Amino acid sequence: MKYATTMIIGAGIALLAAGLFMPGWLTFLLTLAFAKGLVVMGLLLLMRAGLVSFGQGLYYCLGAYCVGIAGDYFETQNALLLILLAVVVCVALAAVIGLLLCRYRDIFFAMFSMAFSMILYGVLVKSSAFGSSDGFNVKPPLLFGWTPTGESGPFLAYGLAVVALVGVGIFVWRYLRSPMGYAGEAVRENEIRVEYLGASVRRIIYTKYLLAAAMAGLGGGITALAAGHIDPEMAYWTTSGEFVFIALMGGVGHAAGPVIGAVLFELLRTYAFQISPYTWQMILGISLLVIILYLPKGVWSLVERVTKGKPL
Amino acid sequence: MKLVIAMLMDGVIYASWLFVIAAGLTLIYGVMRILNMAHGSFYAIGAYGGASLVGFYLAGGYPPWGAYFMLLGAALIGGTIVGLLIERGLLRMMYGRDEVVMILVTYAILLILEDVIKLIWGVDAYFAYQPYTLLGRTKLAGLSFANYDILLIFVSALICFVLWWGLNRTRKGKLLQAVIHDRDTAAFLGINVTRMFTVTFVIGAVLGALAGALTAPGISVMPGIGVEVIILAFAVVVIGGLGSVGGALLGALIVGLARSAAVHLYPDAELFVIYGVMGLVLAFRPQGLFAIATARKI
Numbered sequence: 001m002k003y004a005t006t007m008i009i010g011a012g013i014a015l016l017a018a019g020l021f022m023p024g025w026l027t028f029l030l031t032l033a034f035a036k037g038l039v040v041m042g043l044l045l046l047m048r049a050g051l052v053s054f055g056q057g058l059y060y061c062l063g064a065y066c067v068g069i070a071g072d073y074f075e076t077q078n079a080l081l082l083i084l085l086a087v088v089v090c091v092a093l094a095a096v097i098g099l100l101l102c103r104y105r106d107i108f109f110a111m112f113s114m115a116f117s118m119i120l121y122g123v124l125v126k127s128s129a130f131g132s133s134d135g136f137n138v139k140p141p142l143l144f145g146w147t148p149t150g151e152s153g154p155f156l157a158y159g160l161a162v163v164a165l166v167g168v169g170i171f172v173w174r175y176l177r178s179p180m181g182y183a184g185e186a187v188r189e190n191e192i193r194v195e196y197l198g199a200s201v202r203r204i205i206y207t208k209y210l211l212a213a214a215m216a217g218l219g220g221g222i223t224a225l226a227a228g229h230i231d232p233e234m235a236y237w238t239t240s241g242e243f244v245f246i247a248l249m250g251g252v253g254h255a256a257g258p259v260i261g262a263v264l265f266e267l268l269r270t271y272a273f274q275i276s277p278y279t280w281q282m283i284l285g286i287s288l289l290v291i292i293l294y295l296p297k298g299v300w301s302l303v304e305r306v307t308k309g310k311p312l
Numbered sequence: 313m314k315l316v317i318a319m320l321m322d323g324v325i326y327a328s329w330l331f332v333i334a335a336g337l338t339l340i341y342g343v344m345r346i347l348n349m350a351h352g353s354f355y356a357i358g359a360y361g362g363a364s365l366v367g368f369y370l371a372g373g374y375p376p377w378g379a380y381f382m383l384l385g386a387a388l389i390g391g392t393i394v395g396l397l398i399e400r401g402l403l404r405m406m407y408g409r410d411e412v413v414m415i416l417v418t419y420a421i422l423l424i425l426e427d428v429i430k431l432i433w434g435v436d437a438y439f440a441y442q443p444y445t446l447l448g449r450t451k452l453a454g455l456s457f458a459n460y461d462i463l464l465i466f467v468s469a470l471i472c473f474v475l476w477w478g479l480n481r482t483r484k485g486k487l488l489q490a491v492i493h494d495r496d497t498a499a500f501l502g503i504n505v506t507r508m509f510t511v512t513f514v515i516g517a518v519l520g521a522l523a524g525a526l527t528a529p530g531i532s533v534m535p536g537i538g539v540e541v542i543i544l545a546f547a548v549v550v551i552g553g554l555g556s557v558g559g560a561l562l563g564a565l566i567v568g569l570a571r572s573a574a575v576h577l578y579p580d581a582e583l584f585v586i587y588g589v590m591g592l593v594l595a596f597r598p599q600g601l602f603a604i605a606t607a608r609k610i
Binding site for chain 1: 406413415416422423424543582584587591
């Protein structure tokens with residue numbers, strides 16, 4: 001096995017082991033952060049191709065609702081099956097929407113993807129069968145006959161999140177070093193040259209969009225299982241804005257960026273909310289500005305500066 | 313027949329409201345290439361400022377018609393202060409960055425302003441219904457409309473005319489158009505682009521605040537109104553073509569009429585229709601209806 005893969009798996013095992021000793025609140029916080037990190041990993045693929053989606057909330061929310069609805073409808077609580085279903089549904093929807101979105105760039109891509117997530121929001125808010133704007137509760141998950149109770153309850157979702165993160169992390173790490181991964185940056189720099197070189201810009205973007213949707217669905221599904229409650233707010237544009245925020249915070253230069261960004265974001269939000277419940281948004285906004293001004297490549301660039309001696 | 317008139321009137325009233333918000337947004341984008349998410353906060357500041365000024369004024373026992381000037385004053389003062397502070401204090405440092413990064417900068421400003429508003433005005437709802445009810449109502453084909461709403465249509469038309477006239481028939485406006493077309497060349501020719509930016513941003517902010525102040529009498533002003541409004545305004549300007557005032561007018565009419573048709577015929581589809589229309593327009597005209605063509609980078 002390659003060095004990086006071993007490192008990622010090692011980090012995953014360490015996280016799982018640490019999870020056994022963590023206090024409940026931290027387990028919960030990290031689960032949600034990792035789920036968001038998954039969504040942002042997908043966003044990273046798009047952002048490296050120069051496309052900022054302000055609508056990843058669409059798949060995040062869809063994944064969560066798939067888990068919630070399928071759990072009720074098929075009367076199964078098997079976490080793996082439910083999450084698999086969420087990913088499949090998200091990819092199916094992305095396969096249709098992606099055909100249209102592939103034609104847009106820059107702000108239009110951002111706004112159009114936001115419009116789709118707002119459509120889902122609008123539909124969910126009006127659908128009383130799914131609890132309208134209140135959403136509904138998701139039953140606690142099972143895993144092939146293992147019914148976690150009490151203390152081990154939150155651990156199942158946490159474990160799922162860590163395993164998913166390891167899998168997606170290895171995938172993204174290797175993908176970024178594959179021709180398809182490098183093609184993303186080429187598209188960002190100059191589309192016409194990419195076309196001249198014989199690659200299809202459309203196909204490159206389409207693939208990345210599908211991958212991003214799958215990861216967002218995965219993150220949404222895990223969030224639903226971990227939080228036990230879902231509501232249409234997950235498709236609201238502010239949720240999608242959060243994902244872009246996290247991507248910028250962590251940096252899109254490295255697969256670890258989104259994870260670090262997501263954990264930092266959740267910690268920042270939790271503490272900001274605790275310290276000053278009335279101005280936590282202000283604290284978030286100021287941190288975002290500070291990062292844009294002084295760390296345009298995200299927190300990860302600090303790590304790279306130390307390890308590789310790269311300038312900022 | 314009654315239904316059609318109701319649909320048309322509601323649609324036009326809604327469209328005129330949308331236009332005032334979208335005009336500021338599209339103006340700022342056209343000149344500065346900043347898609348300003350904080351525009352929603354300008355709207356909220358205008359609404360809060362308007363509601364509380366009207367409240368103070370009427371509590372003082374002055375003649376009620378003066379309340380309308382209070383609304384205008386709130387928009388002017390609020391918009392100018394916030395616009396100047398943000399443009400001079402913050403955006404100035406960010407010029408030249410990616411458009412998408414600028415969206416995030418303004419997103420951060422939105423987050424900050426949301427809390428500033430809560431700190432100043434608290435979380436309770438404000439009401440300033442007096443200017444709304446003062447004008448009475450008109451019967452039209454058996455339907456009753458608030459005169460205030462009808463006045464809003466004229467105010468919106470006036471704003472549209474002033475913007476058109478200012479941009480096309482004045483010296484400053486023509487200079488601004490030069491900046492819109494080519495910022496660098498305009499700067500070479502001696503136009504003070506920096507000042508143009510400041511002025512444009514303040515005008516845009518005042519328009520946003522004005523939309524809020526004009527809406528305040530008809531709604532209960534509470535936290536979160538800005539966040540809801542901004543995405544509607546986005547839909548409008550994207551349909552019309554970013555940066556085009558005429559496009560904003562057309563976009564506002566399309567969205568306004570589509571929404572009122574949905575509200576009257578099938579209320580559940582209200583939000584769906586707005587973005588559905590936007591999707592439909594973008595599918596056929598990827599840059600919006602009135603957008604200026606841009607060159608591709610080779």
